[in-house]
Amino acid sequence: MxxxxxxxxxxxxxxxxxxxxxxxxxxxxxxxxxxxxxxxxxxxxxxDSKERLICELYSYVKQRTIDALQAGDNEDLPYQDRFFAIWMSLYTFYIKNPNVLRFFEQFVNSPYNTNKVEVRHDEFHSLLYLFFEKGIEQGHLRPVNPEILGVLAHGSIITTAKVYGRGKIQMGDVELKQIARILWDGMSVR
Amino acid sequence: MxxxxxxxxxxxxxxxxxxxxxxxxxxxxxxxxxxxxxxxxxxxxxxDSKERLICELYSYVKQRTIDALQAGDNEDLPYQDRFFAIWMSLYTFYIKNPNVLRFFEQFVNSPYNTNKVEVRHDEFHSLLYLFFEKGIEQGHLRPVNPEILGVLAHGSIITTAKVYGRGKIQMGDVELKQIARILWDGMSVR
DNA sequence: TACTTCCAATTGAATGTTCATTCGGTCGGC
DNA sequence: GCCGACCGAATGAACATTCAATTGGAAGTA
The missing domain is CATH 1.10.10.60 (Homeodomain-like)
Incomplete structure (x- = not known):
């Protein structure tokens, strides 16, 4: 095994x-x-119990998300391109794995989540933080707390993926680019 | 009664x-x-049942959110000011009523939600739609599907309120203005 | 006013079901 | 014959829901 x-x-x-x-x-x-x-x-x-099962599932699935994030990233790209690449690869991951998205949403707002099983060293969080911190340092992004930028960007991805999953709104390439651009234009130094 | x-x-x-x-x-x-x-x-x-109780609670609480949205709006204000006013009043409502926010998040991702108890005429949704549609018509906002703009803006509010609730990140007036501005600058025609 | 109906509101013990979890036992490889 | 992986019926607790019984007040009656 x-x-x-x-x-x-x-x-x-x-x-x-x-x-x-x-x-x-x-x-x-x-x-x-x-x-x-x-x-x-x-x-x-x-x-040991249903609770442990759920919590382990959370770790398991979170790691897959981290993998998707890293797979879509390429440090050699220009910063703006990296931003769009990361945005798109996370979005693609969520719409291809709707059960992951749904599970996260349920887990985060459930009593299971109180157990700080995962607060230790949240790699996902760190990756986003470093990415946005670098953007600020290099003068691409506005000087806003990188944690906030990370949460905002991720939030927009989740929101968009949920909209897609609901199926009521047309979500083609055009719309996705528009959305990612709204985020970029808002966060970047113009 | x-x-x-x-x-x-x-x-x-x-x-x-x-x-x-x-x-x-x-x-x-x-x-x-x-x-x-x-x-x-x-x-x-x-x-009739626990399910009905939950669903009625959803309607009950949703109405309160609509009230908060309308209370914060003022059609006489310049468009940009209206945007910030709405953003802030909804944000304020959510942080003052964390149980509402938490309940929504749980309800939306629960099996109770499958019952289309509320799809009839979603007033909240309509209000946002009309607001963003008008922004586009008047040339303040980019020509992006108003539904998408609405969901994005609301998503940013929810995300920010959840961050505040978590308590790990400093969220003062400065940060709030930064966040709302990111949204505005991204969505508006520069 | 005094007395009587009537019924909605309310109670909380009892019911039946649905689970999470346990445990004695089987099986197959070493 | 030892042991870990695996099985699934049995156990007991937790829960949603029911219902027979009680209350209190509004409306009727004289």
Whole structure:
């Protein structure tokens, strides 16, 4: 079992899928077990409790998000291009993985989140921080707290991905570029 | 019982408060009853089920948000001033009513939300739409789908209010003005 | 006023169901 | 024959919902 025992992974993936559709409630362990093709007891071989399962799933999924962020980044690009590349790759990740987006949204606003399982060294947060800090230092961005810029930019990505998922509004390349540009023009030194 | 039977209102308010702290799960009807100072059975005199209670609470709270939006608006102001006034009043409403914000976030990403209890004529949505549509017509804003502008602006408010609620980042008047300005500068025709 | 109906509002114990979790036991490789 | 992975029926707790019983006040009656 090098990366992640097959069963354990199946349990995590099944939970992710079921939570998207039914929420935390509405997703009994028995359902997770059936979907993952294991016995209920097996889940408890890998996770102490439902809460731990949810929290581990959070870490698991967050790492995938970090991977998507890094994969879309290229430090050699001009700063503005990097901004748009990162914006688009995170957006693409979320619309390709709607269950991740939905899970995050539910997790963040749930009691499970009180456990500071993840406050340790939040890599995602750090990456964004460093990126925006550098933009300010190099004179591309306005001198606003980089944390705020990071949260704002990420917020716009999430919001846009949710709008896309709702399906009521046309969201083609044109619209995406418009949105990312609004952010860029607002944050950059003109 | 003209506006809302006292008990009914107490039940709604208690639910709002408890959901903020414990989430939908973690908030049994018995707890709502105790907090509201009524018997469990009484809740069922006013609401058919827990689901209906949650959905009615959503309408109830949404109306309060609409009121806040309208109270902060003043059609006589110059357009840009209106933008900042609306931004600030909604932001202020959310930070003064963190339980509302928290409830919304939970509700939107929950199975309760599938019931299109509210898609009828979404006044909040309409108000934002009209506001941004007018901005485009009058040449203040870029010609981007007003729905998108509305969602983006509202998203920035929500995001900022959540950041404030988390308490990790300093959020004074200076920061708020910076954030609202980023939005305005991005959306407006320069 | 005094007395009687009537019914909505209210109660909270009882019900039945739905889970999370447990545990005694099976299985297969070493 | 040892052990970890795995199974799934059994357990007990938590919960949404029900309902038979109580209350109190409004309206009717004389």
């Amino acid at each position: 090098e990366p992640l025992a097959e069963k354990k992974k199946a349990i995590l993936e099944s939970t992710l899928e079921l939570v998207k559709e039914n929420g935390f409630h509405g997703t009994p362990m028995s359902m997770v077990a059936k979907e993952a093709g294991v016995a209920a007891g097996t889940i408890y071989h890998y996770f | 003209e506006p809302l039977a006292e008990k009914k209102k107490a039940i709604l308010e208690s639910t709002l408060e408890l959901v903020k702290e414990n989430g939908f799960h973690g908030t049994p009807m018995s707890m709502v009853a105790k907090e509201a100072g009524v018997a469990a059975g009484t809740i069922y005199h006013y609401f």
